[in-house]
Amino acid sequence: MSKITGKCLCGAVSYSTDAEPLRMAQCHCKACQRASGTGHMSLAFFKEEQVSINGDFTEHAAIADSGNENIRGFCNACGSRLFSRNSGRPGVIAITAGSADDNSWFSPQAIVYNKDKPSWDCMDGELTTFDAMPPPPPK
Secondary structure (H helix, E strand, C coil): CCCEEEECCCCCCEEEECCCCCEEEEECCHHHHHHHCCCCEEEEEEEHHHEEEECCEEEEEEECCCCCEEEEEEECCCCCEEEEEECCCCCEEEEEHHHECCCCCCCCCEEECHHHCCCCCCCCCCCEECCCCCCCCCC
């Protein structure tokens, strides 16, 4: 995979990585639906140390249904959501696939919170689905 770069809507915050994603998934939890304004959030997970983020952003924390703290990063200027971190997976950062300059590399491996998926949000029926959040992948 080549270098992955991305940015917010206004370009004030950007990121880059040369790493392969640890996992790629689509999340249908109610928090992701509300944060995205649609039926799911498409996320690619990387080791945090392998992602460089530049620009001024704000983080907002919320408690997930697991009890873990989910911290979402937004551009201070335009409000675009770019990434998130979760206290249950230290050292891992999730990048929103839609913010990538070229997101043709994104290929979800699973759907999480399938129980909350709206009927109108059509997904690949061949993907592995979980009704809630599965355990972290093996290291």
